[in-house]
Amino acid sequence: MSRLVVISNRVAAPTGSHSGAQGGLAVALQAALLEHGGVWFGWSGERTDEYTGEINYTEGFGVTTATIDLEDQDIEEYYDGYANRTLWPLFHYRIDLAEYERGFADGYQRTNERFADSVRPLIGEGDAVWIQDYHMIPLGQELRKRGVKNRMGFFLHIPWPPRRLLSTLPHAAELATTLFAYDVVGFHTREWLESFQDFATKELGATLGEGGVLTLGDRTVTAIACPIGIDTTEFVEASRGVNARLAYRRMRDSADGRDMIVGVDRLDYSKGLEERFLGYERFLEEHPDQRKEVFLLQIAPPSRASVESYRKIRSTLDAMSGRINGAFADTDWVPIRYVNQGYPRDVLAGIYRAAKIGLVTPLRDGMNLVAKEYVAAQDPEDPGVLILSRFAGAAEQLTQAVLINPYSAEEMADAISMALAMPKAERIERWRALMDNIEQEDVLWWRDRFAAALMAA
Numbered sequence: 001m002s003r004l005v006v007i008s009n010r011v012a013a014p015t016g017s018h019s020g021a022q023g024g025l026a027v028a029l030q031a032a033l034l035e036h037g038g039v040w041f042g043w044s045g046e047r048t049d050e051y052t053g054e055i056n057y058t059e060g061f062g063v064t065t066a067t068i069d070l071e072d073q074d075i076e077e078y079y080d081g082y083a084n085r086t087l088w089p090l091f092h093y094r095i096d097l098a099e100y101e102r103g104f105a106d107g108y109q110r111t112n113e114r115f116a117d118s119v120r121p122l123i124g125e126g127d128a129v130w131i132q133d134y135h136m137i138p139l140g141q142e143l144r145k146r147g148v149k150n151r152m153g154f155f156l157h158i159p160w161p162p163r164r165l166l167s168t169l170p171h172a173a174e175l176a177t178t179l180f181a182y183d184v185v186g187f188h189t190r191e192w193l194e195s196f197q198d199f200a201t202k203e204l205g206a207t208l209g210e211g212g213v214l215t216l217g218d219r220t221v222t223a224i225a226c227p228i229g230i231d232t233t234e235f236v237e238a239s240r241g242v243n244a245r246l247a248y249r250r251m252r253d254s255a256d257g258r259d260m261i262v263g264v265d266r267l268d269y270s271k272g273l274e275e276r277f278l279g280y281e282r283f284l285e286e287h288p289d290q291r292k293e294v295f296l297l298q299i300a301p302p303s304r305a306s307v308e309s310y311r312k313i314r315s316t317l318d319a320m321s322g323r324i325n326g327a328f329a330d331t332d333w334v335p336i337r338y339v340n341q342g343y344p345r346d347v348l349a350g351i352y353r354a355a356k357i358g359l360v361t362p363l364r365d366g367m368n369l370v371a372k373e374y375v376a377a378q379d380p381e382d383p384g385v386l387i388l389s390r391f392a393g394a395a396e397q398l399t400q401a402v403l404i405n406p407y408s409a410e411e412m413a414d415a416i417s418m419a420l421a422m423p424k425a426e427r428i429e430r431w432r433a434l435m436d437n438i439e440q441e442d443v444l445w446w447r448d449r450f451a452a453a454l455m456a457a
């Protein structure tokens with residue numbers, strides 16, 4: 001492939017370091033671009049009084065990042081609005097939280113047109129263009145309107161919802177049709193891919209041919225399942241570094257012989273944090289003898305705090321953790337350590353390694369990289385157990401995890417009990433199978449697989 005032009009809502013500085021609550025997408029693209037070189041374009045995260053489209057460039061590690069500032073109205077309607085109050089809840093099956101406002105849809109379209117105007121001059125002949133995620137679904141079509149003939153791919157990092165759910169979105173067909181401007185469209189799982197195929201064939205009248213090729217009028221798009229992975233080598237190294245070892249030691253010391261269960265999630269209603277607390281509470285109720293032998297560390301850095309539903313989940317979790325701790329804690333033990341701050345990546349790796357159980361219980365998740373990171377950080381001689389929601393995209397690959405239905409507190413409580421008692425031989429066997437997948441299907445594999453589909457299309 002010649003140069004790669006990656007376009008996503010937010011751009012991470014290509015420093016090779018990871019900090020704060022950086023999302024999985026940023027982590028993955030950084031790893032891909034560090035190896036490949038090219039341009040990464042997106043929103044700076046900054047606001048401006050008047051949109052000019054002026055680009056700010058930074059250089060580093062063979063990657064040029066190019067960003068633009070947005071006006072308040074764009075941020076409210078495009079980012080907080082259509083992306084995070086309409087598409088995010090709907091695509092995570094939360095139609096009860098999805099807000100359908102014409103102003104959001106208009107702002108989304110306008111901002112995508114602005115992105116198209118700005119990035120158009122950066123696309124050279126022969127470059128491959130790779131657009132990321134739900135913020136930018138119509139961008140490919142806008143670029144085609146501006147004469148871009150290059151190969152263009154799109155990757156959706158969140159689930160594609162079932163046809164009947166998506167049909168509740170005003171102008172859903174128009175939005176889905178814009179995906180036909182791309183040569184390749186990628187999803188994490190077969191399930192999301194099949195939902196897209198179902199919508200395209202039944203609602204748009206597209207035909208599905210060999211190799212996932214969908215045809216609509218004179219446009220064809222190859223739709224594929226291409227699961228994202230982590231930078232496994234980097235993460236395993238991080239988990240063995242000095243900061244990870246210090247964090248590991250600190251956690252083990254503070255655990256005082258108790259088993260730690262860990263959860264790490266952006267504070268988001270899709271991550272099933274309420275259900276996780278209820279499942280854990282159920283475990284405490286049903287196993288009074290084991291109570292003081294465990295504790296749950298839940299790390300949940302706040303995200304999207306300008307959106308009401310995120311403020312609400314935060315206060316719900318504050319109340320729940322307080323209630324559960326109040327009901328069960330003793331003078332020398334609290335059942336839940338609930339922490340609303342982010343930690344450096346290598347510290348996180350040490351914390352994962354110190355945990356007997358990784359508890360990953362999203363109600364819906366495109367993939368979920370925390371599940372993979374937890375596995376990668378384990379001690380091969382004495383690994384912990386991954387408990388994983390069936391509704392995370394990662395469950396399609398990580399079949400040797402203890403798979404659960406996060407809506408069932410009973411099932412979660414049973415899984416915790418079972419994991420705590422799991423013999424070492426079984427833990428090692430399951431971990432080896434999980435790790436084989438995480439090593440083989442890492443972030444570079446993901447990128448290469450997508451790039452190969454784009455070249456073949």
Ligand code: GDG
Binds near residue numbers: 027264341343
């Ligand atoms: C979207 C999709 C898909 C979290 N807390 C801290 C921290 N994190 C890092 C984790 C992980 C990343 O954030 C979260 O990634 P996920 O995949 O779990 O979830 P989303 O942010 O929702 O990502 C998801 C992903 O895109 C990629 O396609 O898997 O389904 O929703 O890497 O480690 N990182 C640091 N400190 C923290 O406190 N450094």
